[in-house]
Amino acid sequence: MNYKLNKSEVLYRGKVFDLQIDEITYDSGNNGIREIAVHAGGAVIVPITNEGKIVLVKQFRYPFQKYMLEMPAGKLNKGEDPYLCAVRELEEETGYKADKVEKLGAIATTPGFCTEILHLYIATGLTPGRHNREEGELTMEVYEYSFEDVERLISEGELYDAKSICAFYMAYNKLRN
Amino acid sequence: MNYKLNKSEVLYRGKVFDLQIDEITYDSGNNGIREIAVHAGGAVIVPITNEGKIVLVKQFRYPFQKYMLEMPAGKLNKGEDPYLCAVRELEEETGYKADKVEKLGAIATTPGFCTEILHLYIATGLTPGRHNREEGELTMEVYEYSFEDVERLISEGELYDAKSICAFYMAYNKLRN
Numbered sequence: 102m103n104y105k106l107n108k109s110e111v112l113y114r115g116k117v118f119d120l121q122i123d124e125i126t127y128d129s130g131n132n133g134i135r136e137i138a139v140h141a142g143g144a145v146i147v148p149i150t151n152e153g154k155i156v157l158v159k160q161f162r163y164p165f166q167k168y169m170l171e172m173p174a175g176k177l178n179k180g181e182d183p184y185l186c187a188v189r190e191l192e193e194e195t196g197y198k199a200d201k202v203e204k205l206g207a208i209a210t211t212p213g214f215c216t217e218i219l220h221l222y223i224a225t226g227l228t229p230g231r232h233n234r235e236e237g238e239l240t241m242e243v244y245e246y247s248f249e250d251v252e253r254l255i256s257e258g259e260l261y262d263a264k265s266i267c268a269f270y271m272a273y274n275k276l277r278n
Numbered sequence: 279m280n281y282k283l284n285k286s287e288v289l290y291r292g293k294v295f296d297l298q299i300d301e302i303t304y305d306s307g308n309n310g311i312r313e314i315a316v317h318a319g320g321a322v323i324v325p326i327t328n329e330g331k332i333v334l335v336k337q338f339r340y341p342f343q344k345y346m347l348e349m350p351a352g353k354l355n356k357g358e359d360p361y362l363c364a365v366r367e368l369e370e371e372t373g374y375k376a377d378k379v380e381k382l383g384a385i386a387t388t389p390g391f392c393t394e395i396l397h398l399y400i401a402t403g404l405t406p407g408r409h410n411r412e413e414g415e416l417t418m419e420v421y422e423y424s425f426e427d428v429e430r431l432i433s434e435g436e437l438y439d440a441k442s443i444c445a446f447y448m449a450y451n452k453l454r455n
Contacts, residue, residue: 102340102417113289113290113297113299113313115311116313117313117391118315118391120289120290122292123340127413129413131413136293136294138315138391139341162386162389162390163312164314164315164391164392164393165386169389171389206435208438208439209346209438209439209440211387211394211440211441212339212341212342212346212348213341214295214315214317214341215315215341215392216341219440236304236310237279255383255448256383256448256451263385263386263387263396263444266444266448267440267443267444270443271433271443274429275433
């Protein structure tokens, strides 16, 4: 797209994201504003137990004031390798370590207004490790579901977190092929 | 989760989202900040032609400075019924009208920091309508792909938009069952 950038300003520097406002002029001569949530990205893990179950976490999601069922996931620390983030978050959130952590792909969560890219992984060969949750994650609960159960939870709207749905189907297809 | 809200402030009122900052105190006595992108939500459409192809759009995504392949979608106008948003955006972006628009479900795109809920629909019985694109969407292109093609585009990382991946697999499962 052809446009001219007139001004770019970071209005807020946050812990989770920064708010950047760009003022642009389109080819037509009209002016526009672009609001961008600048996010460092993260990693999402599909942990599969030796019994073939998927490990999900249920946690309080402040924007919705609700507990939601999701794949374990976390934000990248500054400059962190997404693979290392996946390994760290898996153990912190579920209490499992994995023998094998394989890349599934990457997704853009909301490309219209946010720079967040999430890197997706499958983790297998799980053995007990140690929980280490952040403040605000202390009420997190861990569940194990069969693939069929997860598919049902998605179709019934019980699991409606976008990254978790993407990761589930991409893992399912990888394991099927 | 138990916490006490000390202060809630909207720091920026945007066209796409507002930035809300909440100051809270956890049960432990520690203080925390919650940054929330307050978003009105939107609708995503999986348009299926009479030949069984899926209609995708390729558009410039400012946060990534890239053209991306996605399902047609759009933001809800204030108070708008998501179904009407889906019907409107389908025609505006692809130039198709649909005889039948059925709800597939809804997803939370980034529940950690954003209130956005996207309502997903399948549109069938497509007939030519009229494009009506917004400024900034004028370079949008329309493509038609088979289900197998879309699956390949996802597995090869060419289609990496989360809402589109969710909508594709949820449509695929609905049609299969």
